[in-house]
Each structure stands twice: as structure tokens, then as C-alpha cells.
Amino acid sequence: MKGVRIGIAGLGTVGTGVWNILHRNTDLIQARLGFPVEITAVALRRPRPDLDLSKVKVHSDVMQLACDENIDIFVELIGGYKDAAAAIRAAIAAGKHVVTANKALLAEQGESLLKEADEKGCLIAFEAAVAGGIPVIKALREGLCANSVSSVAGIINGTANYILSAMSESQQSFEVALLDAQKLGYAEADPTFDIQSIDAAHKITILAALAFGIPLNFNAVKTQGITHITPLDLVNAEHLGYRIKQLALARRDANGKVDIRVHPAMIPKTAMLASVHGAMNAVMIIGDAVGPTLFYGAGAGSEPTGSAVIADIMEIARHTHHESSNAAVHPLAFSVERIPAQYLTADDRQQSAYLRFTVADSTGVLAFIAQQLSQQGVGIERLVQTPIEMEENSNGPQFMSIVVITHPAPEKALHAALTALELSSAVKAPIQVIPIEARVC
Amino acid sequence: MKGVRIGIAGLGTVGTGVWNILHRNTDLIQARLGFPVEITAVALRRPRPDLDLSKVKVHSDVMQLACDENIDIFVELIGGYKDAAAAIRAAIAAGKHVVTANKALLAEQGESLLKEADEKGCLIAFEAAVAGGIPVIKALREGLCANSVSSVAGIINGTANYILSAMSESQQSFEVALLDAQKLGYAEADPTFDIQSIDAAHKITILAALAFGIPLNFNAVKTQGITHITPLDLVNAEHLGYRIKQLALARRDANGKVDIRVHPAMIPKTAMLASVHGAMNAVMIIGDAVGPTLFYGAGAGSEPTGSAVIADIMEIARHTHHESSNAAVHPLAFSVERIPAQYLTADDRQQSAYLRFTVADSTGVLAFIAQQLSQQGVGIERLVQTPIEMEENSNGPQFMSIVVITHPAPEKALHAALTALELSSAVKAPIQVIPIEARVC
Numbered sequence: 030m031k032g033v034r035i036g037i038a039g040l041g042t043v044g045t046g047v048w049n050i051l052h053r054n055t056d057l058i059q060a061r062l063g064f065p066v067e068i069t070a071v072a073l074r075r076p077r078p079d080l081d082l083s084k085v086k087v088h089s090d091v092m093q094l095a096c097d098e099n100i101d102i103f104v105e106l107i108g109g110y111k112d113a114a115a116a117i118r119a120a121i122a123a124g125k126h127v128v129t130a131n132k133a134l135l136a137e138q139g140e141s142l143l144k145e146a147d148e149k150g151c152l153i154a155f156e157a158a159v160a161g162g163i164p165v166i167k168a169l170r171e172g173l174c175a176n177s178v179s180s181v182a183g184i185i186n187g188t189a190n191y192i193l194s195a196m197s198e199s200q201q202s203f204e205v206a207l208l209d210a211q212k213l214g215y216a217e218a219d220p221t222f223d224i225q226s227i228d229a230a231h232k233i234t235i236l237a238a239l240a241f242g243i244p245l246n247f248n249a250v251k252t253q254g255i256t257h258i259t260p261l262d263l264v265n266a267e268h269l270g271y272r273i274k275q276l277a278l279a280r281r282d283a284n285g286k287v288d289i290r291v292h293p294a295m296i297p298k299t300a301m302l303a304s305v306h307g308a309m310n311a312v313m314i315i316g317d318a319v320g321p322t323l324f325y326g327a328g329a330g331s332e333p334t335g336s337a338v339i340a341d342i343m344e345i346a347r348h349t350h351h352e353s354s355n356a357a358v359h360p361l362a363f364s365v366e367r368i369p370a371q372y373l374t375a376d377d378r379q380q381s382a383y384l385r386f387t388v389a390d391s392t393g394v395l396a397f398i399a400q401q402l403s404q405q406g407v408g409i410e411r412l413v414q415t416p417i418e419m420e421e422n423s424n425g426p427q428f429m430s431i432v433v434i435t436h437p438a439p440e441k442a443l444h445a446a447l448t449a450l451e452l453s454s455a456v457k458a459p460i461q462v463i464p465i466e467a468r469v470c
Numbered sequence: 471m472k473g474v475r476i477g478i479a480g481l482g483t484v485g486t487g488v489w490n491i492l493h494r495n496t497d498l499i500q501a502r503l504g505f506p507v508e509i510t511a512v513a514l515r516r517p518r519p520d521l522d523l524s525k526v527k528v529h530s531d532v533m534q535l536a537c538d539e540n541i542d543i544f545v546e547l548i549g550g551y552k553d554a555a556a557a558i559r560a561a562i563a564a565g566k567h568v569v570t571a572n573k574a575l576l577a578e579q580g581e582s583l584l585k586e587a588d589e590k591g592c593l594i595a596f597e598a599a600v601a602g603g604i605p606v607i608k609a610l611r612e613g614l615c616a617n618s619v620s621s622v623a624g625i626i627n628g629t630a631n632y633i634l635s636a637m638s639e640s641q642q643s644f645e646v647a648l649l650d651a652q653k654l655g656y657a658e659a660d661p662t663f664d665i666q667s668i669d670a671a672h673k674i675t676i677l678a679a680l681a682f683g684i685p686l687n688f689n690a691v692k693t694q695g696i697t698h699i700t701p702l703d704l705v706n707a708e709h710l711g712y713r714i715k716q717l718a719l720a721r722r723d724a725n726g727k728v729d730i731r732v733h734p735a736m737i738p739k740t741a742m743l744a745s746v747h748g749a750m751n752a753v754m755i756i757g758d759a760v761g762p763t764l765f766y767g768a769g770a771g772s773e774p775t776g777s778a779v780i781a782d783i784m785e786i787a788r789h790t791h792h793e794s795s796n797a798a799v800h801p802l803a804f805s806v807e808r809i810p811a812q813y814l815t816a817d818d819r820q821q822s823a824y825l826r827f828t829v830a831d832s833t834g835v836l837a838f839i840a841q842q843l844s845q846q847g848v849g850i851e852r853l854v855q856t857p858i859e860m861e862e863n864s865n866g867p868q869f870m871s872i873v874v875i876t877h878p879a880p881e882k883a884l885h886a887a888l889t890a891l892e893l894s895s896a897v898k899a900p901i902q903v904i905p906i907e908a909r910v911c
Contacts, residue, residue, distance in 0.1 A: 046759070050616050050617075050759045051616075053758070054616060054617070054618055054758070054759075057618055058615070058616065060683070061615055156613070161760075162614075162757075162759070162760035162761065162763065163760075163763060164608075164609050164612070164613025164614065167605075167608065167609075167612060167613045168605050168608075168609075168613075171605070171608060171612075171781060171784075171785065172597070172605025172608045172609075172778075172781055173603075173605065173777065173781065174499070174502055174780075174781055174784050175491050175492075175495060175499065175776070175777045175780035175781055175784065176491075176495070176777055177495055177498055242501070299745070301742060301745050301746075301766060304740070304742050304745055305742075311764075316603075316777060317491075317494070317495070317773075318487070318491045318495075318603070318773040318774065318776055318777040318780075319602075319603035319604075319767060319768060319773070319774045319777040319778075320603065320767065320768045320771075320773075320774055321767065321768075322603065322604060322765075322766060322767035322768075323752075323764070323765075323766035323767065324763075324764075324765055324766075325742060325763060325764035325765075325766070325911070326760060326761065326762065326763035326764065327760060327761045327762075327763075330761075332758075332759040332760070332761075333759065333760045333761055335616070335759055336614065336616045336617055336757060336759040336760040337613075337760075339615075339616035339759075340612060340613055340614065340615055340616055343612075343615050343616065344612065470766070
């Protein structure tokens with residue numbers, strides 16, 4: 030049987046992974062599909078003398094690859110916005126199906142791309158865009174398709190998780206852990222997307238759209254970075270039974286209101302998610318029928334991400350070779366509902382939180398903090414008082430640390446109490462606030 | 471668009487789950503598919519006055535349902551062997567696709583059923599047969615289809631896991647924990663399949679066939695029950711950094727030799743699998759490209775299992791409504807290789823183990839044990855000696871317990887050493903042997 034012909038745009042980390050797997054597992058993949066997957070063309074910026082490119086057409090221009098008559102599927106692995114979007118549009122205009130790992134592009138411009146693909150009868154598959162090799166998009170679209178999903182929560186940025194894990198294990202500061210991560214290749218030279226939670230926000234935008242059948246809406250994601258987390262917070266978390274993770278969350282409440290956010294959160298250390306260390310990823314999905322489920326694996330890397338790209342290629346190949354148009358990878362599949370979402374506001378949001386106050390003398394301050402919180406209706410679940418060991422204070426006044434775990438309270442009330450407390454002279458440093466998420470598995 | 475018409479054989483726990491989800495999420499499911507899923511007929515043994523059956527044809531004979539002209543998909547949820555097999559065969563003969571949760575039937579007679587279905591161009595889908603609501607069959611067939619899989623390891627019997635979890639948490643004996651599990655509905659009146667690891671063996675037979683592309687071969691599974699595990703072993707395990715789980719394992723080594731087994735095993739308590747408590751399930755899959763992955767969720771229950779059944783129904787519906795014949799749920803899909811497996815023997819198998827010896831006086835015995843193990847080339851990694859607190863010994867002689875953790879050694883060598891030791895008068899009770907599996911995530 031005739032094979033499916035793919036063109037790979039970009040032979041960087043992921044592209045090379047795709048290349049290597051397709052060459053190593055050629056027979057296996059052909060046996061599973063019933064026909065071969067053939068790389069007929071690639072687009073490259075730099076020469077790759079380490080690869081035998083003698084059997085493929087090599088384009089230097091990605092737009093030429095997109096329009097190459099000898100490819101059925103355009104595999105976009107160049108990343109970024111402008112060139113990638115133009116190439117995908119050109120491929121769709123030429124009637125080609127698309128496989129992409131480009132989370133940023135999908136989250137920010139995915140709506141129009143999906144619409145264009147749908148109009149041309151083309152598929153866009155993007156398993157590799159979220160959580161690397163973990164088949165979580167497939168789980169949402171197909172495995173759990175009988176469920177009304179209420180919640181998706183995940184650790185979906187390996188760099189941030191690596192940094193927080195390292196800080197927790199060796200009491201490193203954020204800055205030192207970041208430098209180490211950069212040296213080891215876990216963090217890029219410009220780590221902004223990872224440490225400011227933008228990358229995870231892109232991914233949760235995609236997961237939320239699939240889970241709730243709402244349009245992709247990156248602007249609706251509330252985002253906070255991990256740069257303010259200190260070793261002291263990580264130690265406190267352990268003592269209190271929690272672990273701090275960069276958590277991406279998408280929830281839909283009983284009224285259908287959607288809440289999407291990424292920020293550092295304390296989760297119970299007995300939760301499965303708390304055991305996700307280093308650069309690994311995991312996504313929890315709660316469905317009304319299935320209950321809580323969790324999907325774990327490598328969230329990045331050459332071959333793990335390549336594994337997801339090839340799964341998409343094989344999925345499209347299975348369908349196109351049989352002229353079925355209703356594949357689960359259909360651009361609009363699993364979001365046929367696609368009702369614009371109503372989003373939760375700070376008025377609606379209830380949250381427990383870890384609060385860390387730096388104070389000079391705790392005697393009167395403790396009562397003052399309790400009173401301010403209580404005045405706004407924020408209940409205290411636990412209160413711990415410890416001297417702070419901070420190098421920068423060794424020659425100055427000895428500060429005390431007061432840690433409060435609150436009961437769930439409206440975000441607005443907590444905010445009001447904290448604003449009042451920060452104005453007080455008894456509070457000697459910005460109050461550290463880390464939300465607590467107990468509803469994870 | 472015309473809907474897909476299903477006939478449900480059996481409205482027991484799972485059948486009722488399917489019924490409830492299809493009625494509750496009707497709109498959602500129709501939106502996702504583009505057409506409705508209609509229950510047109512059921513087969514029942516007992517009346518169900520609690521359900522509104524006015525719109526469905528009610529058969530008392532499952533064979534009549536299998537041949538009902540008004541169904542497209544036959545959903546077999548009666549369980550057991552004879553009637554279920556006959557009904558599935560009748561449905562296939564009538565050209566119907568089949569969805570089943572029947573792990574026992576598939577593991578023991580699946581080969582002939584899949585062949586018959588293939589010859590008739592019918593699909594058999596069985597996501598619900600393994601790990602309840604967790605879409606792990608789909609992950610193996612599709613999500614990880616670019617991978618050569620080397621290992622599948624899982625906690626896939628909720629009853630056994632519930633019993634071991636309860637024993638560990640409250641120091642109960644096996645017998646007491648089993649009775650509790652029966653009272654709470656986690657264990658059946660006849661718990662043989664669960665506690666003798668037969669149910670998990672059925673499931674790992676299916677997973678191994680999909681993972682390695684080998685025929686279903688229940689007889690190749692090496693099985694040991696959990697009835698010999700004592701609270702003392704569970705306590706020892708915790709102290710040594712392990713947890714005891716009923717573990718189902720399917721591995722393929724570098725020579726292509728396959729090893730499939732289910733038995734209690736000690737796994738590192740830091741492993742994700744060690745955090746799978748109570749009636750939950752999890753399956754770890756290691757692929758050459760993706761590395762280790764883990765899939766976690768409810769392994770049984772009405773709606774979790776119903777969720778998987780409906781995912782299969784929707785999968786088949788998507789394909790049949792578009793006359794594609796190469797669905798990933800194709801009877802032989804993902805096992806097109808289907809090369810009869812070569813199985814590992816005790817000669818090949820290397821294993822670390824926990825050994826617990828009950829001895830009267832440990833002074834000379836300790837050296838004797840070390841010597842016997844060493845003579846067979848079994849290395850000792852750790853040795854712990856503790857007095858035993860056993861009620862039954864309170865009036866008799868005070869026995870000592872010697873616990874040994876071995877280095878990996880050939881199973882045959884370990885067996886020879888243990889046989890010699892059991893013949894010794896110093897050893898006062900059968901030696902407890904629990905394999906250690908460190909290669910889990």
C-alpha cells in the first residue's frame with residue numbers, strides 16, 4: 030500500500046527525535062499502520078551532516094516545504110509565531126494536514142488556524158504541544174469522551190518543576206537553581222516563558238479548550254511566575270505537609286464558570302502530583318463518570334515529544350488512508366460545543382492560602398494579623414511562628430516569621446486583609462502568599 | 471444524522487453505569503460525535519423497575535439481543551465465559567461490532583474471538599476490560615504507537631490493592647482485611663480471582679498482547695496470590711523503604727524474550743506506583759522513545775468502567791459512520807506483528823528479593839544463612855534482625871526474624887539456596903519470599 034508522505038519543518042530537538050524514531054522503528058510503525066510513514070522532504074536552516082538526507086528533498090525555505098506536492102502531512106516543528114503561522118496557513122491552503130508541537134501559536138492564534146483548517150477539510154493535530162510524550166490530548170478527546178470534565182490540573186512545565194525540585198532538595202535559592210538548570214540544559218538562556226509560567230499558560234489554554242469545549246483563549250489565563258518562591262517557603266511547605274509546584278489549573282464550577290490559571294501552589298505531599306519530580310510532567314483530569322485520573326511522563330525532550338508527533342502522524346494517516354472525515358483529531362472535535370466561556374472573577378474565587386509574614390516582634394503582631402484576617406472573614410486553620418534564619422539579617426535586627434494557613438475564603442477578602450496588613454509598620458517585608466490546592470490527586 | 475444504535479447485554483454494575491452516563495451526558499456525547507448514541511435494546515435477567523425501559527426493546531435472552539436487527543453495536547456486560555462467548559459470536563455472525571469489558575473471556579479465548587471478528591470485518595473494543603476508566607488500552611494502541619514497548623507494570627486489581635493497603639495502614643491480618651473488604655463491597659463473596667491474582671493475570675495478558683504484538687496467552691502468566699503476605703512483611707517493607715503491592719508485570723528483554731507475571735512485590739515507596747492506594751489502579755508503560763509513563767485512575771466501579779465502555783462505543787461509532795475499516799480498535803490492530811512470543815524461563819530470570827526467616831537463635835543461623843546464599847551466588851544487600859512480636863508465640867519459644875534483601879540473582883540460584891535453608895532445623899517456619907521490583911516509576 031502507498032505510504033503516507035510527511036514533510037518535517039525544522040530538525041531541531043523535536044524534529045531530530047521524530048527523524049530518529051521513524052528510522053529506528055520503521056518496521057514496527059509500518060506493521061501497526063499497514064503502510065509506511067515516509068519522510069519525503071524537510072526544511073532546514075543549518076546543514077545536518079550527521080543525518081543521511083540523500084533520500085529526502087531538502088528545502089531551505091519552510092514555505093516551499095509547506096507547498097511541496099510530495100507531502101501529505103506538514104509537520105511544523107520550527108516554533109515561534111510568524112513563520113510557523115505562515116507555513117501552517119500555506120500548508121492548509123495547499124490542502125495538507127498539519128501536525129504541530131507549537132503550543133504558543135495554538136494558544137494565541139489557534140482559533141483562526143483551526144477554523145481555516147476546518148474550512149479546507151484539513152486536520153491539525155497537536156498532541157506534542159502539551160506534556161511532551163504523555164498522550165493527554167488523546168485522553169481528553171477520546172479516552173474520556175463520555176465525561177463532562179470539571180477539572181484539569183497539571184505540572185506541565187518541566188523547567189519550572191526542575192527548579193522548584195532542586196530548590197527543595199538542596200535548599201538553593203531560586204537564582205542558583207535557575208543557573209544550574211541552565212548549565213544542565215533544562216532551562217533556556219532566556220527562561221522567561223518557563224519561570225513566568227507563560228509556557229504552562231499556553232498549554233493549559235489548550236487543555237481547557239478541549240476539556241470544556243470552549244474557544245482557545247490565552248488572555249483568560251491568570252498567570253504568576255515562580256521567581257518569588259524562597260527556600261524558606263519550600264521548607265515550611267514540607268513541615269506543613271505540602272509541596273510547592275508550578276500548577277496549571279482549569280476548572281469549571283457548577284454554574285459553568287471557568288477558571289484558568291498557572292501559579293506556584295501548595296499541594297498535599299501525599300498527592301500523586303507531589304511525586305512528580307525534576308523535568309517530568311503529569312496532568313490530572315476529573316470527569317463526572319470516571320472520577321480523578323492522572324497521566325504522567327516526560328514533558329519534553331527529543332524522543333518523548335517525537336513520540337507524540339508520530340502518534341499524531343499515524344492517527345491522521347489512519348484516517349486519510351480511509352477517507353474518513355470525522356477523526357477525533359478533527360480541528361473542532363471534542364469542542365463541538367465551543368460555547369464562549371464565562372470566566373470566574375476574583376469575586377467568585379474561593380481559596381485557601383499559605384501566608385508568610387516577616388515581623389520584628391511577634392507578641393502584639395500575632396493578634397493584629399489574626400484580627401485583620403478575621404475582620405475580612407478569613408479563617409485561620411493553622412498558625413506557626415518561627416525565627417527566620419536569613420543571611421541578610423545576620424547583622425541586622427532578628428526578624429520572626431509567622432506562617433498562616435487560611436481556611437478557604439473569597440480571594441477578594443484575603444486581598445483586602447493583606448493590603449491592610451502590608452500598610453502596618455509591624456510587617457517588615459512583602460507578605461508571601463501561596464495558594465493551597467488540596468483538590469488534586 | 472442517524473445515530474448509532476447499541477444493545478446492552480446486562481444491566482449490572484457496569485451496564486447501569488453505561489445507562490446512567492448515556493442518559494446524563496446525552497447532549498455532550500451527541501455534540502462530540504455529531505450524532506446521537508441510542509440505546510435501542512437491552513438484555514436483562516431481572517426486572518429493573520428503577521429504570522425507564524419504555525423506549526428500549528427488552529430481551530430476556532442475550533442471544534436474541536445479539537441478533538437484534540435494530541442494533542449496530544453489541545455491548546457485552548454479562549461477564550463469564552460460556553454465555554458471553556456465545557452471544558459475542560452470534561453478534562459477530564450477525565455483522566455487529568462488539569464492545570466488551572470481559573477480561574477473563576478475552577484473556578482465555580480472545581484469540582479465536584478476534585479472528586472471527588476480523589474475518590467478518592467487525593470490531594471488538596475492550597478498553598473497559600483493563601483498569602476500568604483509565605484509557606490505557608488506547609494509550610498502548612494509539613498514544614504510544616510510535617514506541618517499541620519494553621515494559622508494562624501495573625496495579626490492576628483494586629480488591630487486592632485495597633486489602634494490602636488496609637493491612638498496611640491498620641496492621642490487620644490478611645483474613646480480617648479480606649472480611650472488611652467484603653463488607654464494604656470491595657471484594658466479592660468468592661474472592662478467588664482477586665486474591666489469587668487471576669483477575670490481574672487476565673488483564674496483564676491483554677496488556678502484554680497489545681504492548682508486544684503477541685497473541686493473547688493467559689497460560690504464559692506466572693501467578694502468585696497475596697494470601698501469604700503478613701502485617702510483619704508490610705511493616706518490614708516500610709522500614710526498608712518499600713511498599714508491597716500486587717504487581718502485574720509484562721517485560722520484553724533485549725533478546726525479545728517475554729516475561730509476564732502477577733505476584734506481590736516490594737516496590738520503592740518513593741515510586742508513583744507506591745502511592746496508588748485502596749481500589750485505585752495505575753499502569754506504567756515504558757516505551758523506547760517516550761520513556762516511562764504512568765496512567766492512573768479508578769480501576770473498577772459502575773461509572774468509571776462505564777466511561778471506558780462508552781469511549782469504545784463512540785470510537786466505533788466514529789469509524790463506522792464513515793466506513794473506515796482501519797480503526798485503531800481493529801481486532802488485530804497494534805498487534806499486526808503478532809509473532810508468537812518466546813517466554814523467559816526461571817533460568818533467564820534475575821530478581822532481587824526480600825527474604826524473611828523465622829529462626830530460634832540467630833547467632834549461628836545468621837552465618838549459616840549468609841553462607842548458603844553465598845554458595846549459590848546470591849549476594850546480600852542488607853540484613854536486618856528483629857525479635858518477632860507474634861501473638862501465637864507469646865507462650866512458646868521466642869523466635870527471631872532475620873530479613874535479607876538480596877542483590878539481583880538468577881531465580882534458580884535463589885530457589886536452590888532457599889530449598890537447602892528450609893531443610894535446616896534452624897529455620898522454624900516457611901521462608902517468606904517477596905520479589906523486589908525497583909524498575910518502576
